[in-house]
Structures are given as C-alpha cells and as structure tokens.
Amino acid sequence: MGMNDFWKLCIKNKSVTVPAIIIVSIMLLAVFAPMITQYDETRQDLLMRLVPPQSGHIFGTDELGRDVFTRILYGTRISLSIALFPTAIAVAVGTALGILSAYFGKWADFAIMRLADIMLSIPGMLLAMVVLYTFGGSLSSVYIALVLMEWGSVARVTRAAAEGILENDYVLAARAMGVRGYAIIFRHILPNLIPSIIVLFTVNIPSSILAESALSFLGIGIQPPKVSLGLMAGTSKQFLFQMPWLSLAPAGMIMLLSLSFNFLGDALRDVLDPKRRAV
Amino acid sequence: MMAGLVRRLSGVVLVLIGVMLLIFVMLRIIPGDPASVLLNEHVSPATIEKLTESMGLNKSLPEQFWDYLKGVLKGDFGESYYLHQSVNALMTEAFPYTIRLACMAAAFAWCFGIFSGIISVIRYERLLDYLFRGLSLLGISVPIFMVALFLQYLLYYRWSLVPLTYDGSIFSLILPAVVLGWDSAGSIARLTRSGLIEQMGEPYIDTAKAKGLIHAKAVWTHALRNAILPVITMMALQLSGMLSGAVITESIFGIPGLGRLALTAIQTRDMPLLQGTVLFSAFLIALGNMAADIINTLLDPRRRWG
Numbered sequence: 027m028g029m030n031d032f033w034k035l036c037i038k039n040k041s042v043t044v045p046a047i048i049i050v051s052i053m054l055l056a057v058f059a060p061m062i063t064q065y066d067e068t069r070q071d072l073l074m075r076l077v078p079p080q081s082g083h084i085f086g087t088d089e090l091g092r093d094v095f096t097r098i099l100y101g102t103r104i105s106l107s108i109a110l111f112p113t114a115i116a117v118a119v120g121t122a123l124g125i126l127s128a129y130f131g132k133w134a135d136f137a138i139m140r141l142a143d144i145m146l147s148i149p150g151m152l153l154a155m156v157v158l159y160t161f162g163g164s165l166s167s168v169y170i171a172l173v174l175m176e177w178g179s180v181a182r183v184t185r186a187a188a189e190g191i192l193e194n195d196y197v198l199a200a201r202a203m204g205v206r207g208y209a210i211i212f213r214h215i216l217p218n219l220i221p222s223i224i225v226l227f228t229v230n231i232p233s234s235i236l237a238e239s240a241l242s243f244l245g246i247g248i249q250p251p252k253v254s255l256g257l258m259a260g261t262s263k264q265f266l267f268q269m270p271w272l273s274l275a276p277a278g279m280i281m282l283l284s285l286s287f288n289f290l291g292d293a294l295r296d297v298l299d300p301k302r303r304a305v
Numbered sequence: 306m307m308a309g310l311v312r313r314l315s316g317v318v319l320v321l322i323g324v325m326l327l328i329f330v331m332l333r334i335i336p337g338d339p340a341s342v343l344l345n346e347h348v349s350p351a352t353i354e355k356l357t358e359s360m361g362l363n364k365s366l367p368e369q370f371w372d373y374l375k376g377v378l379k380g381d382f383g384e385s386y387y388l389h390q391s392v393n394a395l396m397t398e399a400f401p402y403t404i405r406l407a408c409m410a411a412a413f414a415w416c417f418g419i420f421s422g423i424i425s426v427i428r429y430e431r432l433l434d435y436l437f438r439g440l441s442l443l444g445i446s447v448p449i450f451m452v453a454l455f456l457q458y459l460l461y462y463r464w465s466l467v468p469l470t471y472d473g474s475i476f477s478l479i480l481p482a483v484v485l486g487w488d489s490a491g492s493i494a495r496l497t498r499s500g501l502i503e504q505m506g507e508p509y510i511d512t513a514k515a516k517g518l519i520h521a522k523a524v525w526t527h528a529l530r531n532a533i534l535p536v537i538t539m540m541a542l543q544l545s546g547m548l549s550g551a552v553i554t555e556s557i558f559g560i561p562g563l564g565r566l567a568l569t570a571i572q573t574r575d576m577p578l579l580q581g582t583v584l585f586s587a588f589l590i591a592l593g594n595m596a597a598d599i600i601n602t603l604l605d606p607r608r609r610w611g
Contacts, residue, residue, distance in 0.1 A: 144323040144324050
C-alpha cells in the first residue's frame with residue numbers, strides 16, 4: 027500500500043482519528059502548560075502542604091506544597107518527549123539495521139540478528155537497570171535504555187518485511203537493469219516500508235511511556251527536581267490511603283496517554299492489514 | 306528434528322555468551338573504580354588497593370572476563386560487594402519467592418486471558434466482547450504500579466480483604482499475582498481473540514457451520530485448536546519473563562524475590578549481584594524461548610513432519 031492510500035484510509039477511519047485527536051489535545055496541554063496554570067512546577071509553598079482538591083488546586087498540593095495539576099502538565103511533557111525521541115531513534119536504528127540485514131544477507135545479517143537476539147534475551151527492565159547503573163539516573167540515561175530495549179524487535183520486523191519486498195518482481199527487474207545498492211534501498215524498499223514503520227513507531231510508544239514511568243516510580247529513573255509522572259506517583263505513594271489522588275492522578279495521566287497510543291496503534295494496524303479490516 | 310534442536314542449542318549458547326560479554330562491558334564503562342566507590346572517600350589508599358586486588362579489579366578487562374566466564378561455567382557468579390555473600394546463595398534464596406509469585410500470576414493471566422478471548426469471539430461485536438476488549442486494552446495500557454496502588458487502596462484500605470504486603474502466606478500473594486498477571490492477561494486475551502477471528506474466517510469453519518454446527522461450538526471445538534498455538538508460545542515467553550523477576554511488583558509488596566534483589570543491587574551499586582541476576586534472567590528467557598519452540602514443533606503436525 028502506498029502512502030496516499032494509507033492516509034486516505036486513516037482520515038476516514040474514526041478509530042484512527044479519535045485517539046489521534048486525544049493525543050494532540052494532550053500535547054497542546056503540555057506545550058501550553060505555562061499559559062494554562064498560574065503555578066510553577068517546582069516552587070514550594072510550605073504553608074500549603076497536602077491541601078486536598080479545591081478551587082485553585084484541582085488536584086490539591088503535594089507534601090512540599092506544589093500544585094499537583096501543574097506538575098502533571100509538566101510531567102506530561104517528559105512523558106511525551108520519552109514517547110517521541112527515544113522511540114523514534116529506536117525505530118530509525120532498528121529499521122536501518124533491519125534493511126541492511128535483509129539486503130546484504132550473509133555475515134551482516136548474521137551479526138545484526140544475533141545482536142538483536144542478545145538484546146531481546148535480556149528482560150527490558152533489567153537491561154534498563156544495567157544502563158542506569160552505568161550512567162546514573164537521568165533523562166538521557168533513560169533515553170539510552172529505551173533505545174537499547176526497543177531497536178531489536180523493530181529490526182526483526184523490518185528485516186522480515188524488507189525480505190518480502192526484495193522478492194517482488196519489480197525489484198528483480200530493477201536489479202536486472204543494473205540498479206543497485208542504495209538506489210534499491212531508498213527507491214524500492216524504504217517507501218514500501220513507511221506504513222509499517224509508522225505502525226511500529228505507534229505501538230512502541232506506549233511501552234516507552236510505561237517503561238520510563240516504572241523506572242522513575244522505583245526512584246532509579248528520572249531524578250528530582252525534574253518532574254516525571256512516574257516519579258510523582260512513586261514519591262506520593264506514602265500518602266496513598268489519606269490522599270489517593272496524589273499518586274493515582276499522575277498514574278491516570280500515564281494510563282490515558284498509553285491507552286490512546288495503543289488504540290491508535292491498533293487502528294493503524296487494522297488499516298494496514300486488509301485481512302483484519304475485513305473481519 | 307534432533308539436528309534442528311542441536312543447531313538451536315548452539316545458537317542459544319552463542320547468544321548467552323554474547324549477553325555475558327555485553328553486560329560485562331556495559332557495567333564496566335563507568336568512570337572511577339568500583340573499589341573506591343564502595344569504600345567511600347575516608348579510607349586509606351592501601352585499603353582500596355587491597356580490596357581492588359581481592360576483587361580481581363587490577364587485572365586487565367579480558368582477563369577479568371575470562372575469570373568470570375570460567376566462574377559462571379562452574380556455576381559461580383562471584384561475591385556480592387554489599388551483602389558480603391555469594392551471589393549464588395542470594396539468588397537461590399530469592400528464587401523460590403519469585404517462582405511462587407510467577408506461577409500464581411501466570412495461572413491468573415492464562416485462565417482469565419484465554420477465557421475472555423474466547424467469550425469475546427463467541428459474543429463477537431456484542432456487549433461482552435466490547436467489555437473484555439476494553440479490559441484487555443486497559444490491561445496492557447495501565448502502569449503496573451497503578452494497578453498495585455489502586456487495588457491496595459480498594460482491597461486493603463477500603464474493604465480490608467487482603468493484607469497490604471507479603472507476610473509469608475500464600476493468601477497474601479494473591480494480590481501481587483493479580484497485579485503481575487494483569488498485563489499478561491491483556492496480551493493473552495488479545496492474541497486469543499485475534500487468532501480465533503482469523504480462524505473463524507477459514508473455509509473449514511464455513512463447512513462445519515453448513516453442516517449445522519452452532520457458532521459457539523465452532524469456536525470451542527474447531528477454531529480454538531488452531532488459534533491456541535501462538536498463545537502457547539506467548540505463554541512460555543511470559544512465564545520466563547515473570548520468573549526473571551518482577552521488579553515493581555516485588556518492591557511494592559515487599560516480596561524478597563529476584564526482582565527485589567536486582568533493585569537492591571542497583572541501589573547499593575553492587576555490580577556482581579546485578580550482573581548475576583541479569584545473566585540468570587537471560588538464561589531463563591533463553592530457556593523459555595527454547596521451550597516455546599519445542600512445544601510449537603510438538604503441537605503443530607505441519608512443523609513436526611516438515
């Protein structure tokens with residue numbers, strides 16, 4: 027399926043547009059956070075500690091008197107940056123290696139795929155913990171951890187897809203006419219892979235968001251004073267019984283984000299796969 | 306089939322050695338030497354030197370790796386910096402807790418996942434289907450700590466049905482097992498459903514229906530047999546994943562399993578302990594992969610004879 031057909035099918039499909047609209051709205055909220063809230067995400071107000079939800083503080087304040095709603099908006103920025111950058115890098119690296127593996131075969135294929143096997147046989151959380159042990163807890167180490175966790179499965183999928191494309195008659199014809207190397211990769215393989223790449227990107231986003239929030243929740247991911255939704259839930263869990271919203275509200279935002287991306291990914295996959303669309 | 310098995314086994318060994326090398330190098334590219342980090346600044350250089358030597362850190366990296374590899378082949382993962390016990394002993398102590406938790410979580414995930422997948426297809430595009438589909442999507446989208454905190458609030462604080470944390474009884478493992486199995490149940494349900502739907506479109510189902518078989522029975526007796534194969538593969542992979550330690554679940558509920566051990570290792574900067582748990586997990590995952598492959602070959606006649 028070409029790109030144009032793909033877009034047309036997407037725009038007509040409600041199960042694509044609805045989650046897309048939710049995601050865009052959340053993005054706008056996060057980007058325009060300073061205009062939406064009058065508070066500062068790190069400013070402490072020790073006279074206003076652990077205030078329950080009320081007008082002016084719709085989710086109340088935390089143990090240092092910081093407005094929780096404001097912190098959720100700013101935490102969403104981190105979650106979104108986690109959703110976009112490391113996932114994009116992982117997908118780009120995975121796609122490049124997958125295509126090279128399929129195109130060159132032989133030892134390149136063997137080396138790349140064994141490396142992917144090695145990465146995929148370490149549980150994601152533990153791989154991330156090794157990275158965080160080495161580089162310390164910070165935003166950039168979480169980025170590195172996520173890229174290492176995700177590129178392997180992307181490479182496997184794109185390799186299989188690229189191999190399928192290489193078997194097509196038009197590729198054989200192009201090769202017979204003397205087209206080679208990068209021209210085949212960029213003119214024939216890559217354009218046909220783009221819809222699958224978009225789907226891979228979307229389905230990897232929720233796992234990135236969840237992994238970051240889990241690491242920060244445990245206190246080994248993003249460190250204060252940076253605001254992360256997982257970190258908020260983790261530090262507020264001591265007040266779970268008196269003020270459950272302190273940890274459940276940021277967790278709810280993570281859920282909303284990853285649910286929307288999961289819905290979007292599912293819908294895009296259905297658009298791409300006619301067999302599933304028909305059922 | 307034997308030849309295939311041997312080939313796979315050698316592949317697994319290669320991958321495991323790769324994992325060892327990767328983890329070994331990754332844990333050692335940090336600036337500063339572990340011995341001084343461990344002892345903090347207020348000790349004499351002589352003490353640091355003594356410890357460096359006893360930990361084998363004065364040798365070159367390849368030499369250190371060779372020593373470690375020899376140790377692991379003999380089943381020796383070294384000694385923990387912080388807890389001053391052998392990593393083996395610590396892992397053998399922790400593993401039974403993780404096994405108990407993983408088995409209960411898997412039992413919950415598989416029963417609930419497969420059941421809801423089947424019901425979804427029997428009541429295709431009706432209320433129950435939407436309900437279970439929503440639940441399974443929620444299952445894979447909710448952060449695991451949110452499930453834990455929410456259930457703790459509801460079941461412990463509000464209704465006082467379960468203990469808050471693990472107290473040694475099987476009963477107190479029910480809540481952690483549900484928390485850990487939650488997202489696996491979601492993926493199993495989704496895979497069962499999509500596999501069944503695919504099978505329901507095959508001509509043999511039309512034939513069976515033309516001969517008078519009712520829809521629900523076609524799902525149970527015909528489609529399920531063919532749709533269950535990928536589900537079984539996923540089950541084997543999930544079990545090995547859970548066995549390699551559930552860091553979050555174990556830390557929230559205070560279960561002294563492998564995941565907690567890994568977390569302790571990173572919090573106390575205990576390199577041999579972290580290295581040991583990661584390697585052991587990779588070994589379990591490799592075992593799970595092989596099990597999935599063998600089960601698949603045994604269950605699918607096309608692959609058995611092919």
